[in-house]
Amino acid sequence: xxxxxxxxxxxxxxxxxxxxxxxxxxxxxxxxxxxxxxxxxxxxxxxxxxxxxxxxxxxxxxxxxxxxxxxxxxxxxxxxxxxxxxxxxxxxxxxxxxxxxxxxxxxxxxxxxxxxxxxxxxxxxxxxxxxxxxxxxxxxxxxxxxxxxxxxxxxxxxxxxxxxxxxxxxxxxxxxxxxxxxxxxxxxxxxxxxxxxxxxxxxxxxxxxxxxxxxxxxxxxxxxxxxxxxxxxxxxxxxxxxxxxxxxxxxxxxxxxxxxxxxxx
Amino acid sequence: xxxxxxxxxxxxxxxxxxxxxxxxxxxxxxxxxxxxxxxxxxxxxxxxxxxxxxxxxxxxxxxxxxxxxxxxxxxxxxxxxxxxxxxxxxxxxxxxxxxxxxxxxxxxxxxxxxxxxxxxxxxxxxxxxxxxxxxxxxxxxxxxxxxxxxxxxxxxxxxxxxxxxxxxxxxxxxxxxxxxxxxxxxxxxxxxxxxxxxxxxxxxxxxxxxxxxxxxxxxxxxxxxxxxxxxxxxxxxxxxxxxxxxxxxxxxxxxx
Numbered sequence: 001x002x003x004x005x006x007x008x009x010x011x012x013x014x015x016x017x018x019x020x021x022x023x024x025x026x027x028x029x030x031x032x033x034x035x036x037x038x039x040x041x042x043x044x045x046x047x048x049x050x051x052x053x054x055x056x057x058x059x060x061x062x063x064x065x066x067x068x069x070x071x072x073x074x075x076x077x078x079x080x081x082x083x084x085x086x087x088x089x090x091x092x093x094x095x096x097x098x099x100x101x102x103x104x105x106x107x108x109x110x111x112x113x114x115x116x117x118x119x120x121x122x123x124x125x126x127x128x129x130x131x132x133x134x135x136x137x138x139x140x141x142x143x144x145x146x147x148x149x150x151x152x153x154x155x156x157x158x159x160x161x162x163x164x165x166x167x168x169x170x171x172x173x174x175x176x177x178x179x180x181x182x183x184x185x186x187x188x189x190x191x192x193x194x195x196x197x198x199x200x201x202x203x204x205x206x207x208x209x210x211x212x213x214x215x216x217x218x219x220x221x222x223x224x225x226x227x228x229x230x231x232x233x234x235x236x237x238x239x240x241x242x243x244x245x246x247x248x249x250x251x252x253x254x255x256x257x258x259x260x261x262x263x264x265x
Numbered sequence: 266x267x268x269x270x271x272x273x274x275x276x277x278x279x280x281x282x283x284x285x286x287x288x289x290x291x292x293x294x295x296x297x298x299x300x301x302x303x304x305x306x307x308x309x310x311x312x313x314x315x316x317x318x319x320x321x322x323x324x325x326x327x328x329x330x331x332x333x334x335x336x337x338x339x340x341x342x343x344x345x346x347x348x349x350x351x352x353x354x355x356x357x358x359x360x361x362x363x364x365x366x367x368x369x370x371x372x373x374x375x376x377x378x379x380x381x382x383x384x385x386x387x388x389x390x391x392x393x394x395x396x397x398x399x400x401x402x403x404x405x406x407x408x409x410x411x412x413x414x415x416x417x418x419x420x421x422x423x424x425x426x427x428x429x430x431x432x433x434x435x436x437x438x439x440x441x442x443x444x445x446x447x448x449x450x451x452x453x454x455x456x457x458x459x460x461x462x463x464x465x466x467x468x469x470x471x472x473x474x475x476x477x478x479x480x481x482x483x484x485x486x487x488x489x490x491x492x493x494x495x496x497x498x499x500x501x502x503x504x505x506x507x508x509x510x511x512x513x514x515x516x517x518x519x520x521x
Contacts, residue, residue: 033361155371158361162351165321166427167344167375209360212407218362 414445
């Protein structure tokens, strides 16, 4: 462990991983409770459109990913609240649509190269100091917003209509939540990849739900599972030369299975 | 109808709801005053839930006017004065990570500012609501593990935690056994008489509670307001509303 942490790139990787695990698991708790689990996948694919535009047009892919993910999250929320469409159907349409747009942009621009590949599967070991600072700044803002409105978001997740009739600003908070999740996903895809961020956002909460405890404890267990998975996954990937993002996801799935078995009725 | 109060809590005038030209509610006008205990009855599909949802701003009327405490719906901000227990509230998602206390705490959310922890007043009101609904001993239990009757009391405790002036309940007895129902009606009556909480609720059990309620609104696309609940069971309105089922309600009353 000490040998592993003697490398600068591993120190950055661990720091980035811990930050992403914290952000993904806390935001994931609200997403899962709102039955929005597929949103993380959809926004990750939307963020990929931003990356593709950035790579082809020469803009910063991270900022383009954030912008497109936010636009996509607002589209999802608008369609959900304004039309009688099933939420999961909206997510499926945007997911496949985003992927199609990303592929077309990249093929037209001839930029289907290693850069895009790293955004698909993550490249935690090539995280730069600049990436860390960006994740820290926007991650802190996102986390503060989630914590500030956690009691309202929890109420909305439990019963949106009763929350509305109690005076909670449901519409504003729904948009805020999807915006924050979009930012967190866009920040994360560089680290764990657009195909894998959904797992880090959803599975820790689903595993924590198996313990059947209250909201606060569920959030805490989810956070611990996400942090443990990232640390364990990166350690295993370092010593066995495995892809870090995929190893992290397999670790979190392993903990989910254990949680399921331990709490079997 | 009580005349001593000048401004009704709800003042509904010529309300119509006809989405896609399908008439759900037609020309509804009614007033609800402070301290009243009102039952809404009517056949399934008659528009009872739609009316309540419009009073709460969850549905938009095709035309007509709703005022709450003298203000138009869009201008009304003091939603904490209204406690709402929706239909099938006791049929909760059993996997939702919430203890009884987590649920009742939700009743205080709109009173707290961002980042603020629960104040002493919040804790007192939450505990008081749990005592009133006799669920304090269940406060650390997961909501999914409770019986239908217990969940129902938790949902009302949540509504009471905000110290509402009016409690609106939509078929609160769905999924609740008969023993719990009788206990529930006794609790509602107590809240109305001792706490002066105005109560408006949808029910099919009007025969059971006819001695306690002040007025009955019968809703079947149109509204009929019966100021004497004992008369409603014998009057022609019931036959018009329920058809051949009217006598069942009448008999139901005598069985109790």
